[in-house]
Amino acid sequence: MLKLPRQMPRDTRDTLFLLGVIALIVLPQLPNLPLWCIALALVVLLWRGALAWQAAPLPGRWWRIGLLALALGATFATHRTLLGKDAGVTLVVVLLALKTLELRARRDAFVIFFLGFFAMLTNFFYSQSLLTAAAMLVALLGLLTALVNAHMPAGRPPLMQAARTAGWMALAGAPVMLALFMFFPRLAPLWGTPNDNMTGRTGLSNTMQVGTIAELALDDGIAARVRFDDGRMPPRDRLYFRGPVLSRFDGREWTALPPWERGFLPANLRVRGEPVRYELTLEPSNRPWLLTLDATPQAPAVEELRIFQTPDLQWMSSRPIGDLLRYRAESWTDFDSGPQRRLPGLQVYTALPPGRNPRTAELATQMLAQSRAQAGGGDATAALVGLALQRLRTGGYSYTLEPGVYGDETADEFWFDHKAGFCEHIASAFVVLMRAAGVPARIVTGFQGGEINAVDRYWTVRNSDAHAWAEVWEEGRGWVRVDPTGAISPDRIGQFRRLSPQPGLLAGAIGAVSPTLAQNVRAVWEAINNGWNQWVLNYTKSRQLDLLKKLGFDSPSLADLAWVLLWLLVGASLAGGAWTLWERSRIDPWLRLLGRARARLARAGVELPPQAAPRLMGERLAERFGAEASAPVRAWLLRLEAQRYGRAPTESLRALRAQFRRLRWPAAGG
Structure with missing residues (x-):
């Protein structure tokens, strides 16, 4: 028969409650723990719960030593060390679970409490999200409840009473916590571990292979949030957030050039018109790249980070971005860059692997002849670009996430066979065509587009807005942006048609009830998260x-x-x-002293009515511990009674307080 909590022995109830709190602490860590650690912690907690339920004896020392040795060996085998963030968190979780197997006395419980507090903090090594904070707040109240309950040894106080006390303790400490948060100087941490575990997080890469951007486009997570000053947002078709620039092609994969192969070409950025001022909040990516609008001449205002700009206009940090980062920037959407006359260093941007994509090379020769005829002896680059874009618009090409499997001749297959692809297929084929015609060209990756959150009015850039476009060098102008995807699918650039992943079960169910409800719920939740990011995680110096x-x-x-x-x-x-x-x-000093005596006796297991007089307290003490053992305390209680009710008190209240502190009070079980 299933027992209700009020029907259980107190030890069973308290143990099961503590095990539940431990499970709540460990639950958010599951994605970061090895499978063996999850299994071991689960088995140990269930085992300890079964022992408490059956009032069975705890396992012996050799069981615990064997499990500890197993855990240490498995941790070393998994992480190749017993130090560091990941190995340390694994050990903390295992030790917290194993410690419950020797939970016999209050001393053991206190060790578990403080291990639990530390394990709770380790959750923030991996996530500082609002959900994690809310879960750990509940876990904190649970641990405080268990701690308060452990200080109530006599009787069987209800857990709700301990929970109320714990809640008041948390509320009383909240002003101090708020003051520390608001005014404690923000300094670089004296200790810490690098945020090196970004498993499961997507972001741009310094390489591009067919399929990579498409995979990123299936991730609807947030990459950055932007707040434009005074709401002055650029036209939508100019919202290009610059990332890595890829210039080396091996026939299948595009990679960034190392600095010594870039020909030392100057950035030579030339801007026109009015700048766009904004504040950008960048999500962690474990990459050293700072997203900015194209183009940003001056360094973004970033605290405590050394940043620099590459010759191809990308802003980078001295270390990977492992935490939420907010910075201000000023950008110009109308610009040219690079040398205005042809220099030897530009030859690296015309290189192609020999013998690859022969049909594209032939097409480039034909288009180059046609463009030169149109240019009348002048620079034919602009005419060549126009011919290529015209072919994309009218040649039956389509924009899709499912273009089919591409072989090694990716440009040939796009131009002549598949005629369908995502932005990476289109940009790659376009740049190969330009290079085959002898025109310097390169691929720029980043994000294009976004959407406004109607709740907080922040512009949201998602991973699904990841994009690849081209830059072509023209005589007299330098590098000029060309987005060939816009020729095939103009609404991808102008109206931001996004290829979204399939919704989950819950989102799909909400969307089936109301097409706009799911979007509204997501907008509200993202606005709440953004507020948490802006005012808590990004509360900087x-x-x-x-x-x-x-x-x-x-x-x-x-x-x-x-x-x-x-x-x-x-x-x-x-x-x-x-x-x-x-x-x-406001409280009578004599009653306060009597209350302290009653509390001491309650801790010793002496049951007393709420309004017990000192004489009755002494009698109950003698019944519990015997007349001889309780004689000094009973004598003191009679003197306390005489001080209040005697005709001629012989002792002062101050003297009785001093005697109270010197008395040896009986202990429970004595």
Whole structure:
């Protein structure tokens, strides 16, 4: 027969509750743990729960030693070390689970509590999302409830009573937590581990092979959020966020050129018109690339990062971006770059593997002759580009995520066989055609497009907006952007038709009920997450100093932050002390001392009615521990009673307090 919690022995109930809290702490870590660790922790927790349910004895020492040795060996075999973030988290989870197998006394419970607090913090090594924070807040309240409950040894207090106390403790600590968050100086961490585990996260790469961008387009996750100053957003067909530039082609794969092969060509960026000012919040990608709109002459305003610009206009960081990053930038969407006359260094951008894509080479020869005839002896590059785009528009080409399997001659197969592809197929075939005609050309990858979140008005760029386009060098102009995908599918560039993945079960069910409900729910949830990102995860040193300016500091510094925090903590301490004195003044000192005695006896297991007098307390103590063992405490209780009710009290309340502290009070089980 299934027992309800109120029907269980207290030890069983408390143990099962603690095991449930441990499971809640470990649950968000499952994607980051090895399978053997998950299985071992699950088996141990279920085993410990069964032992508590059956009131069976705990396993012996050799069982625990054997499991610990197994866990250490498996951790070393998995991670090749017992140190570091991943191995350390694995060991913490295993030790937390194994410690429950020796949960016999309160001392063991306290070790589990503090291991649990540490394991809870390790969740933030991998994710600082709003969901993780909410789950760990529930876990924190659970651990505090178990901790409070462990300090109530006598009787069988309900868990809800301990939960209420834990909730009030959390609320009481919230102002201090808020003050520390707002004013504790943001410094580089004194310790930490690199955020090197980005498994499952997608992003751009410094290589492009047929199928890579298509795979990225199937990921609807957020890559970046943008807030344009004063809502002044550029035209939609100019929203190109620049990423890696790919210039080397081996017939199948495009890769970025190393710096020593770029011919030392100057960036020579020339901008026109008004700049676009914006703030961009970049999601972690474990790549060193900073997304900016094309083109950005000045370095984005990034705190505590060394950044630089490559000659092909890409902004990069000195280390991979492993955490959420927010920065301001100023970009011009109307620009040219690169040398305006042909230099020897441009030859690297005309290189093609010999003997590959012969039909494309023949097509390039035909188009080049035709374009030269149109140009009348001048530079024929613009005419050649026009002819290629015209062929894409009128030659029966289509834009699709499922173009079929491509072989080794990718350009030939696109131009003459498949005539269908995604942006990577189109851009690659176009650049191969240009190079075959002797025109310097390269591929630029990044993101193009996005969508506005109607809730918070942030422009959202998703992984599904990943894109590849071309840059062609023209005499007198330099590098000029050409997006051949727009010739086949104009709505991909102008109206942002996105090829979306199939919705999940829940999203599909919501969409079946209302086509717009799923979009609205997602917009609200993403706006909430964005608020969490902007105000919590991205609360940086500059925002702290801006807050001090609003508080009246002319030139705030980290020292000012420290002083403000110190005065806040001193003020809070003084207020707490004043409240304590005021609270004590409302309670009779004699009743307070009696209450302390009642609490001591309750911890010793002496059952007392709420309004028990000192004499009755002494009698119950003698019944529980015997007259001789309880004599000193009973004598003190009688003196306490005489101090209040005697005709001529012989001892002061101060003396009774001193005697209370010196007494040896009986302990439970004594």
